[in-house]
Amino acid sequence: MKLRLRFYPRSIYGQMVMLVSLSMFITLSITSFLLFLFRPDIPPLPHGPWTNALAIETGIQALQAAPPENRARIAKNISNADITFVIGQPFLCREFPPNPITNSMKRILVLRLNLYERDIETKNCAPDTRGNPFTYISLPRDNISVRVYDHPPLHFHHIMRLTMPLTISLLSLLAIILPLTFWSIWHISRPLRNIAASADAFGYDISPAPIPIQGPTEVRRLTHAFNRMQARIAASVDERTRMLMAIGHDLRTPLTRLFMRLELGGEEASPEAMHHDLTLMKKMLNGALYFLKEQTEAERAENADLSSLLESLCLEYSAVGQNVTYTGPSHLTCICQATALERAVSNLIENGLKYGTHVDVHLHEEKNHAVIDVKDNGPGIPDTLQPSALLPFYRLDPARASDGGLGLGLSIADAIIARHHGHLSLSNIQPRGFQARIVLPLRLDRL
Known part of the structure; x- marks a missing residue:
């Protein structure tokens, strides 16, 4: 099962290409089978210029082989709208000059029926009551007359005979393509319908369950x-x-x-x-x-020197008597929002000074990322409470509300770092101390 899913296309384009290709392959296979099955039942066209020569030849041979008393009935049965056989009663014909088709018809019948030229007569006749010209064929010795329209209208059986392979192919194509197309559209649009339904429900339920990821x-x-x-x-x-x-x-x-x-x-x-x-x-x-x-x-992102920014921030705290030091390279550039990033590091430094007496800010580069470690010598945060420490308006010590703090320092820093596509993590230092690590990408396409 997993092997089959592995080769199943994941994109809409891939799935549609696979479905259409599979449909065409099945259609061609069925069409080839049907053509092979029905082709022997379709008589081949006769050689020569007249498409009805085989039917005329077959009808004359059938009448010649029949007993005289049955010929009239057989002639009526084998006649149709295009070719009419008559025994004993010639057709009325206003003769036109013979044309090449009439002469060719005579030569074909003489050859196929093993006759002499004197045994068969052909005439090119003027239009009859139907308004169509016709060819008159007569075998006086057998008392057989044939009327053949030069331009016979196409009837249903002619159309089916000529178009049956194409008709079968088209119907097979529709029968296979349409169900697969409807199924594929339904299958692909089902996740979209789920998203639309969830988006509509989101206006009423602000905390719905996430949509299953599929499709x-x-x-x-x-x-x-x-x-x-x-x-x-x-x-x-x-x-x-x-x-x-x-x-x-x-x-x-x-x-x-x-x-x-x-x-x-x-x-x-x-x-x-x-x-x-x-x-x-x-x-x-x-x-x-x-x-x-x-x-x-949000301010505009620009290329800033992280080393200078952090060193200047640490010097500002040192100038007012705080024990804050910087260690790291003298030059490391990064595309960032300098003021916001300075605010985030400042919040971490103030948090360290609130619970400790010394804060060290360390900068280094690691795998195209800038890593900023803010360490203090305070008591740290219990591991179970560290995820909650990044939530807005969360205070580890509720008694500290009297100092005006709302528990926003770490959450503001985390929001700023996330806006830089970075990550803020908290950890304790053994045997005593606390570390906040900021990881920022050095290059960003947009911010």
């Missing part, structure tokens, strides 16, 4: 892209919900303090204390607004 390569890629888009939209809605919940929860604490200060009065309602609470609320709102801005706005 040709193009449809599988479309399904995968739709599932990814669906997951991103669901995650975005979830982030907005968590953001509102986090802001509402965190703002409730300083607002409660403000109400209490106003009610208690005295030193608790001093301008300094109220200013502290208002500043904390402003910091929370600014963090949420910046997170939303990072998701909707």
